[in-house]
Each structure stands twice: as C-alpha cells, then as structure tokens.
Amino acid sequence: MTPQRAGADADPARGRALLELAGVTKRFGDLVANDDVSLSVGAGEVVAMLGENGAGKSTLMKIAYGLVRPDAGELRVDGRPVQLGSPRDAMRAGIGMVTQEFSLVETMTVSENVALSAVGLGRVDAAANRRRVMAAMERLGVQIEPERLVATLSIGERQRVEIVKALFHDCRVLILDEPTAVLTPQDVRSLFETIARLRTDGLGVLFVSHKLREVAEISDRVVVLRRGRMVGDRPTASVDEAELAALMMGGAASAAAAPAGPSQSRAGAVADPVGGAVGLGVETRPTAGPAEARPEPVLRLTDLGVSTGRRALLSGISLTVGAGEIVGIAGISGNGQTELVDVLAGVRPASSGTVHVAGRDLTRADVATRLAAGLGRLTEDRRGSLVPQMSVEHNLVLEDLPRFTSRGLLDRGAVRRHAEQLIERFDIRARPGDPVATLSGGNMQKVLLARSLVREPRVLVVAQPTRGLDVGSYAYVHEQLAALRDRGAGVLVVSEDLDELRGLCDRVAVLFRGRIVGELPIAEASSERLGLMMTGVEVAT
Amino acid sequence: MKFVLRGREPRWVAPTAVLVAVAVTVALTALPIRLAGANPVAAFERYLLTPLSSVNGLHEVLLTATPLMFTGIAVAIAFRAGYWNIGAEGQFLLGAVGTTWVGTTWADLPAPVALPLGFVAGAVGGAVWALAPAWLKRRAGIDEVVTTLLLNPVALLVVQGLLNGPWRNSATGFTDSDRLGSGFDLPPLIPDSRVHWGFAVALAVILVAGVVLTRTATGVRVRAAGQAPQAAAFSGIDVDRVQFRAALVSGGVAGLGGASTVMGVQHQLTSGISNSYGYTGVIVATLGGLGAIGVLLVSLLLGDISVGAQNVSLVLQVPTQLGAIFSALLMLAVLSAMSWRRYRVQWRRPRPATTPEPAQETG
C-alpha cells in the first residue's frame, strides 16, 4: 500500500492490518465518488471516517462490503487480495456492515431477520436461533422482543436490529455507516461500550459519523474524505475538532494536504465554515427567552390518540405550539414519536382527539388540505417521502405543482431555477436532473428539508431534522429553523438528540409509552431531568 | 471482462439497447426461417425493407400501425400511473361497439356530425368497459391485472352476442353488423390510399399524451403515483384518484382505436375486428418505454413487420406466424436489453490507478 498525501502510515504499532483498500476509484458517470483512496483498518483499531454529505463515504464502505464494485484499486483482507462480488463474499471474508439505509425484511420478526444474515441458510432451529439472537442482543445492550415484526419497530429500533444482525456472524471487521444518527445518547453510550469491547477482542471497526464529539471519543484514528479524495488520516489524539472541520470542508488547514482540484471553489460557499458550527448546537434561541404570555397557538393538539387494534400507541396527547415558538419532543424512539409525526403529516389517521392548525380543524383533512393550510412536514421515513426514480427538481416541486404551472404546462425554466436555488442554498450535492435515488443519504435529507422549508409553512413538524447531515449543514438547518420561527411560524421538532433539542427549542415535551409525561421550558430542561422523564418518571411542572 | 452497474446513464444507451435487441432478434429468427426452407437474408429484407420501399407498402404500414398506436398509448398511460391495465383488448372492442351503435342508429347523420360522434361513442364505450375494474380497484383494492384481463373474453362474447342476435346483418344474415351510415366513413388521409383520418387522430392522441405526461403537473403526478405511490401520497397526490382517472382515460383511448377501425377500415362491426390489437398494445407500450415517441416508433415497426410478414408468406411460402414469432422475440430481447442496459462492460484493468483524473463535478 502506497502511503498517500497526508500520512496514511499513521499508526503501525496497532496490530496487523485486517482490511486494506488500496487506490480505490469509483466513478458514477462523470462524477468521481472515490478518487484513488487508500485506507486500512487494523486489528483492535477503531477508525472513524468523516466527510461532508456526498463526499463518498458510503460508496467506499459499500465497496469494502461488496455492494459496489470499484473501477480501480484493490481490497486486501489479512494482506491477501480479495474480490468481493457480493455481501456474501464480504461476510465470508469476515466483514460485516450496517448500511445507512436499512435492509430488514419488514414482514419478518426480529430474530428471523437476524438469522437471515447467517451464511448458509439450512435447517432453522427457531428456539436455538432465538437464544442466540437474545444473547447477541444482550451483548449489545439492546432490548427488543425477538418475536416482534420489524414492521412494528421504529426507525431507531430497526437500526439496533441492524447492528445485532451485522455482529451475528463471526466478523472481524465491522463497518458502521452512520450508526449513531438515530440513537439516543444512552444508546450511543452502550454502542460505544460495545465497540470498545469489540476492540479489545481484536476486531477492527470502521465507522462513519458526522458527530465530531463521538469521533473524538471512540476512535483511534480518523480519516477524512472530501469530494472523493482522502484528505486526512491522523491519530485521533493528534487532531482537534476545528482542524477536522477544516479538513472536511476544505478550509485553510487542508490546503497543504489536498491538491487543489477544479471543483473545490464550491466548498464552503454555502455551508457555514465557521468554527462555531463545530461545537454541536449553535446558539439559536432568542435572547429574550420564551415569552411569559404564551403566544397564540398555531398548532393545537387536543387529547390525540392512535391505536392499532387494542394497543394504544399514543394517547391523551395535548400540546400547543405558539407562533414564533419551537417546541421539542424528546423521548426514546419507539415511544410514539413516529405515530405522532405520521398523524400530523396526514399519513396515518388519529383514533381520537383533534389537530388544529391556525384555528383550522385538520384532524381528518387529507394531505393536500394540510399543505394548503400551511403545515409543513418531515417524517423519519426519507424513502417514503421521495420518488426515487424522479429527478431532484421534480421532487422539489412535488408539493407545489400548481405554482409551477403556467397556461397548463409545467414551467420548466421555473422548476429548474427553483431547484438550482435550493441546491445552492442547502448545498445539495446533485444536479437538478439527477434521480433522487442516486443521492447520498445526507443529500436526500437536504432535499426534503429544502422542500418543506421553502414553502414557508405556518407550522412545521420535523422528525430528526439533522439526521445524517454534516457539520456545516447541521448548523445551517438549525439557523433556518430558527429563522422560520423568528418569522412567526411554529415548529415542532421530534429528536432523540438532546443537544439538538436544547440548542433549538423554547420548550420541550417528553414522550413515554405514547403519553406526554411532562413539559419543560428549555431553561429547566437539563439533561438529567430530561433523561429521567424519558424513562417515564413524571416531573411536576 | 465484467459487468458493472452504471451510475448515470448516458443518452445513447437506451437507443443502442433497442438496436442490439433488434439485431439479436434477427439472429434468433433466422433459424426458424431457415427451417421453413427460406433464405433468412431475403426474408428479413422482405420483413423490414420491402414494405418501406414502395409507396403502397408505406401506406399499408401506416394503416396497420394505426390501431396499435391507439392501444399502445392507452396502455402506456395506465402503466405510467401504476395501473396495470391489461384490458385494452376488451376496451377496444367496446369502443367498436359504441361506434357501431351510433353509426347504425343514426345512419343518416352528415359527416361533420357523424365522425366526432363516432369517436366520442368509441371513447365512451372503452371507458365504460374500463370503469368496473377501476372502480373495484379504488373501492376494494381488487387487483386490476386480473379483472381487466378477465373482461377481455367477456367483451368478445358481448360482441359475438350482439352479432348473433340483435345486430345480425339485416341484408345478408351474416354475423356482421349492418354497414354504418356513409357519414361515418373516415375519409382517406392520403388520396388514393387506405390510410384514413384515424391515423391523424392517433398521432394527435399520442402527441397530447406525450405533452401531458412530460410537460404538465398532471404528468408529474401520474409518474409519481406510478413509481412511488407512498411518496406521492405523502406529497398530497391522491394516488387512488390519479390511477382511477388514468384507467378511464386509458380505456377511452383504447376505445378510440375501436372507433377508428370501425369507421376507417371495416365500416361495420365484425367479431374479428380487434385482431389482438389490445394485447399487442401491451407489447407496444412496454417496448416503447411507456413514452409517446417510443409508442409511435414501435407501432410503426410492428406495422412494418406485420405487413412484411404477409409479403414473406406470399412470396417465400413461410407461415405468416413467423411475423408474430418475430415480434414476440423482439419483446423478449428488448426487455432483456432494458435490464442489461443498467450495466456496462468493464474490460480487465481499465486504467491504472495513477491516470490523471478528469475534473470532478458535483454541481
């Protein structure tokens, strides 16, 4: 392996290299997703990979897992060159991966899904299998009934099952593509404990994250990808957050490490390259603090309930969001957040109670009516909100088609300009005509955010708004949500990230087992207090 | 050499795939032609080129393509919306029934009234036949593939019932209907040829469908509903309604095909009037990539082949069915090509990793 640019020879002390990628190049048409990238993961080593949305991280991971074939370059496991034609080959070679998009079979149970990953499906001993799954889950500190159908799990729970699944067969290198994006801080803790244990066992771990704190905490080495090129490979101990951010976004610090390419002029043009963005949670709250006299509510939920059969998923939800207010919903995923957002979004009916937006009863309104009433939505389910084969520009105008119609025809110039504007504003790494399916995870998220924010909603309901976004975009989206609030809209943010909620909200309500267990002004919402409430402890307010 | 999934698809890929498919089909059909005792090269020349080499042949190609243009675009409209209408055959027949009914009931109408009325009656006939499956799908979620398909033989029975009963020819007693009033005769589009105004109507329908599907909000809604119903619904598109309407429009357009054939060619209802145009429409729509231009080109190609097939069987004494074999193989070849086109061939060691990279572009 030839050491590249920034010292790839970082830490020879740590065990032999388990997985090596040498000179890997991958093109999609004229886009170079990975450009001559070399990387190694040693035994007992945790390597973190950083990079902006669309930098090529997932592509590289998929190459290492046999999901994508490289155009050039070599893969080596234990020093021996391997050809990975499929994930099956990768598993045989001892590589496991949790992809950014889930790959669970919804109509099967948790334990069946996990068993599917075991190489060589023969006789299936259900009981033994169940025991093994239970044991694997325990090892990871995951508590999910193995007999539950995956379809009934929340996104966060599904992610946990994915991790269990990847570790289920004997793997020596575990690849995690943004594993923490949907986990609560507590779950991140236990995941990190697991990773630490795996490291002691001599496994190599390669993971992608946009959260610099996590990277600093858990990794031994950090590699930075920018526009497909490896621009940094350092021992974690030797870098600070500001330097990493600069490397990712191509600031001054990376000028020496990265040979200037023709495309670099765009870097940082929109993404806020301020150091302040690095520390999580830009201060966006109004200095005045939440108004004493509650502003007139733009969103009012009264005694809202959702149930399937006899099971109540959500009950007695009463909540208001005022004009010019951001209200957060905290809670461990699976406690009714998905259902709440789905009911508000209009994709699931409420079984009881009412929803009012700006005084209008929208409880039974269809989606079009909700949109017309000024309700904006972003649900957890990215895939279910975008038409994958359709172009970025058409997806961006999907909720506003009449506005882009003149004399019966779609105004193609206007659609294109609209898309170009949003691409510029949100720094989406795509062209207007690209099918959305080819976008990176973070860029899909940006398309959805752009679509709902640009409509100037009176009420915006967002779930995990910054999931999968890079540092610069994280700050930008928070700014945009705050700006929307300052223009008089009400925002309801559902998030598992307490830092995010505290940085953004005026008030936080906590969901537990489908009920609101308490509501706190942000000043009183300490991590400890919220953490307690999230486990069901009622707190007097 | 290996096959690699393409990222972005260059423009030349789709047309090239079709050409390759045609070449493969030609190679595959050479064998049965040989077995039938004819020279494949001569046969292909007659299949594909002879019809195009004379004015008369060209006229016949246009005439043969006309009903396929109607049924092809009808199926394409429904498929685009994610409504799998396999019932263009029945809808075509009921369109023919509608036109025959007005044409025999008000036989004295003058052409300026009669012709539009004939087309409207055809469209209504086709749409009515499409209504029940569309309604069942919308109200009860009953699979339209089954219902539309099963209604095809029922439509044929309706036609045969009418022709054996109330509509039996009053002059000859044959199981053909009476001739329509002469006001209902579509005039020739090209003087001294059999090509009638139905061809122009078909062109207009394809043009309108193409514009609506690609240039309007309705088109975007239809495509969204067809490709990702869940995401479309999330964005406020009433998927059920879009599909319901697409189903009716599809039926109506197939019915126009029936009207055109009755008024332009047969001038009466016969039980063989459809000649499987509805089923072939599925082939046309699929091969044409569910697009207007594709449907037009494939209709003309199939028209060419079937005119050629008559010629071949006359001159070279091979069975006419070879024409059908040819189009069926073509369908298989093109569908395979369409899935293969997502891959590109990579020759061993395409370029050393040290080659200077072309400019990276993400914007």
Ligand SMILES: Nc1ncnc2c1ncn2[C@@H]1O[C@H](COP(=O)(O)OP(=O)(O)OP(=O)(O)O)[C@@H](O)[C@H]1O
């Ligand atoms: N199948 C594909 N076809 C075309 N382009 C693709 C395809 N897959 C990925 N790309 C492009 O390659 C680039 C890198 O994508 P990738 O998913 O690797 O980014 P990423 O670093 O994982 O970003 P994120 O942080 O948003 O997940 C993106 O610009 C994306 O649009």
Ligand SMILES: [Mg+2]
């Ligand atoms: Mg990614």
